[in-house]
Amino acid sequence: MSRSLTPLHRRRNTEVAGSRAAAPHVTQLTNPPLDYVYDGSFEGLLTVLFAVYARKAAPNTIQPLGTMQGGLFAQPVQIDTDEAAAARVWEGLRRYMDQEARTRLFHVFLSEQPDRELLVFRYADLAMRAGRDISENYADDNVRRIAHIAQQMYREKHRMEAFVRFEKTSDELFHATIEPDFDVLPLIAPHFTKRYADQRWLIFDKRRRYGLYYDLTRTDVVEFETSAPQRNTDISATVLDEREPLFKLLWQSYFDHVNIPERKNIKLHRRHMPLRYWRYLSEKQPREQRFEPIKNKRPPGQACLEQGS
Template structure:
């Protein structure tokens, strides 16, 4: 039987996927950049770095900039168009979650946050793809770590904020978080307390969030030093507020089970630095007396007979 030649299918090789254009080489002399301290200002600096092709020696807020004797500062005014262009362009090499994480790094107020964000963005641009899982890189690990810290701080602020009612029906709370979490908790409190006016003031950063039943705005006070929550309470609190605080403390004491007390676990879930804002952790104005609900029936009957 004659052999028939085997005809192999001829398939054209698929063209290689086009590689995204990487970041331009930074061939100019490095510069010391300053900006106004806003996230949009930092994005403007990132745009300038690649526009001038000059890598940053440093990126610092103008108000606190520290440089060498012969350093020449390159201050960049915030340009919203350039900032928006950079923000949208980041989606070409990272997903929305990774991009949001960079904003959280900025809010973390880490000492190296500006250069850390630049190095992360530059690495992503030159890789042409998402680098969120490149844990071999120290900058990627640091960004992930700061993102986790911000998530925990946000969650704790949402859980531990305690409002006090003023005479003009405003609910106010004073906080002092380690990180700038107010922009992250605004949506939570706007949704949860949509039926009342409230103010959350960050004493460390001297600004707050104010909700007027229609929208939530960022507010600042001329008196940057501010006053303590206790000083405010003494003058403008609703006259029933001490009673509410006493009722809350009584509720906390009565639901507590002394036999199951675990201070180590308690402090892990509720760190000591938050206690100063919690009503249940303040000194008691009245001595706590446990509810007498475990007396044997016989004792109760005996008491009634004596009466």
Template sequence: MKSLIRPAAPASTALGPVVPRPPAPELHQPPTDYTYDNSFEGLLTVLFRVYERRSAPNSIQPAAAVQGGLFAQAVAIETEEALATRTWEGLLRFMPEAARARLYHVFLSEDPERELLIFRFADMALRAGRDISENYADATVRRCQRLAQQLFREKHRMEAFVRFEKAQDGLFHASIEPDFDVLPLIASHFTKRYADQRWLIFDKKRRYGLYYDLHRTDVIELTEAGAAPRAGEVSATVLDEREPLFKLLWQSYFDHANIPERRNLKLHQRHMPRRYWKYLSEKQPRERRFEPIKNKRGPNGSLGPTAQ
């Protein structure tokens, strides 16, 4: 069977002579302070305007939290979807998809310097004309790699430690408070794993969530007027009446499966850090012990009436 993958043709034959890549635009104008709407599309628009204005960023800040200088006036950049898409697709000319995705992960890390880190990484790749994602001698590349690793560690822990509570209307609800903005990364996992039930995962720290209605997963935001009680937690009055029993059963299973003689708290906290315990039913205080139902038995010990 012949392979479907064909080797690339020599540059001097089928593809013609190699055309030199145009040099990267020189940012010869004085540095500028930029502001944007705190969206990833907005940041991509800023990157486009940087090279259009030929002015490197002195700072890139969200408009809602801008800290301007005494004399410099920040330039507000309006988000344009077309320019953001053009910039995002243009990055593939200088880096593979994995390296480009890393820039999005750096943005989700919410690091205070994430905007400048993304600009520096993209600018270095643009001027090098090749992939620089493995150039760990550079501090910017190392920092981006480190943030991406931390983000994915938090993503995997959220996928493992999220616990749902069932409401009276059949909705399964979970409240989380991760260190990084991981909701966009865990959406696919929960959509596939819980495709047969309606669920809502709400990020209390960032005031938005993911809602799955058995057909699609959407991003929702709760305003102050419509916010859930206690900063995103489900009120006990709207929980399914069986939810306390489910919690008790899970705690009982955990207690019986535990082997006290093999307890290793240090190893346990390494795999399940204490800050995640608030999401886990088995780590909550025991309100009462589980007792099995005492079924009535017949004189011969059977569960039903005495056989005749």
């Protein structure tokens, strides 16, 4: 399954929000519904939407390859990804919704909800037939669900940007492992690319088995075939920078010192930092030793004075 950091691998820098107009004649889906199968990419899903209107057949189901669950007699129709058709659909949607609404459709796709494909189709079809923005039409169940999923995606994106903890390897690569509830790597890529532009880093999504790699020039999607580490602290010590244990200890010491025991509120703490993230946070790992100043760092000349005495 192909992956991209932005829909269609590219996004226009400027878009005219006021270019939406009244809907022209929208193709009526008069043929019997079909089961569609695609490659699992967002471009593939947009190609399916193009095929739906070209065939005039509404979807019974839209399923990625490998997860298809066809009926007893139904023969699914496989739609090959066509980037030109996908771009045509993506640009065509600008006539009925603004950039924020289209972005929500992309977020719904990344949410991995079981019926995400049908939800995207229903929202797009409703907008085209209305000929206007429907993002505030909360009387419609599809609009409400998309708004709710978009809120969930925003919260998960914000948490990942706050809770990622890097470890430095011996070859100067900063590595982090995450396991978010949703596929948010494409959403957090701009944040980390901008914030850590002066160092090489890799963020690996253990659940989805792919990651983001920044090489000081650009951020790319990378996929792994080998088994992933169980958590970021389980990386072999042979590949970590020799100072990494000290960095971890310093971070834990900082966390302990800024903590105010009298103001401890575990319930509130877990609300803002859910338990599922703790396994990847350095400050939440068991303390191996208390922090102590390095004892062999003495002022110049002190060692000579001690020997002379």
